[in-house]
Amino acid sequence: MSRRAGRTTGRAGRAGRAALAPTVAIALTLAIPVGTTACAGPPSAVEASAPDSAIDAATSADDLAWVAGMAAHHDQAVALAGLAAERAGDPRVAAAADRIAVAQSAEASVLRGWLDRRGAAEAGHGHGDGGDPAVAEAPEGMPGEIAASAMRRAAELEGAAFDRVFVDLMIRHHEGAIEMSEARLEASGDPAVARWARTVAQSQSIEIDRLRELAAGGAG
Structure with a gap:
């Protein structure tokens, strides 16, 4: 392996670890082993005092709504990030999209694992769609929701035009996630979910700053 290839591999590894840092923090918050599913792994600390497949007494309707909503979000x-590999014009946009896809895909799995481990349904939210922008629609009225028409438009763009739309949509989408999380922080329920x-709010704020730096640097 050349020195350049080694450096590239090292950077990619560090970027991947950085992207997953919020997911690891979330999993540790609820004592959920990263990568577990509803059918594997020991029960979390939150579940320890409740029967299997039961919703803990501390868990509120606001907790369930936030977790299910954030998974769909x-x-x-x-889905939007998945378009960038073939359509982004700026390598920095493609790298940002890859980082977002890795982090949020992993987080969505942890979110759904939390619901599944409690026998809680997602209240109409799907379990994923393979990244198809035509069907990755958040529940109507969700903060930061990307309209199906906007997703289809992004899927038709390439190069600098795609970069601009991607950065704009993703910033607004992240702002919506922060709004949802702040609403949960004002509600009652499980302190671990808070x-x-x-x-999530902190990680999305950091990502917004990164996207704005891209826009200021001519990407988007």
């Missing part, structure tokens, strides 16, 4: 970000919401 992340699906849209992953910490989870705070972590």
Whole structure:
């Protein structure tokens, strides 16, 4: 392996680890092993005092709504980011999209694992769509929701035109995630879910700053 290839591989590895940092923090908040599913792994600390497949007494309707809503919200970000590999004109936009896709796909899995481990349905939210922008639609009225028409338009663009639309849509989408998380922080329920919401809000704020830097640098 050449020195250049080694450096490239190292950077990619560091970027991947950085993207997953919020997911690891979320999983540790609820003592959920990263990568577990509804059918694997020991029960989380939150579940320890409740029967299997039961919703803990501390869990509120606001907790369930936020977790289910954020999983669906992340699906849209992953779908939009999935377009960038073939359509982004600026390599920095493609790299940002890849980072977002890795992080939010992993987070969505943790979110759904939390619901599944409690036997809680997603209240109309799908379990994913393979990244198809035509079907990755958040529930109507969700903050930062990307309209199906906007997703289809992005799927038709390439190069600098795609970059501009991607950055704009993703910033607004992340702002919506922050709004959702702040609303949960003002509600009552499981303190662990509140910490989870705070972590999401912080990570999305950081990502918005990165996207704005891209826009200021001529990408988007």
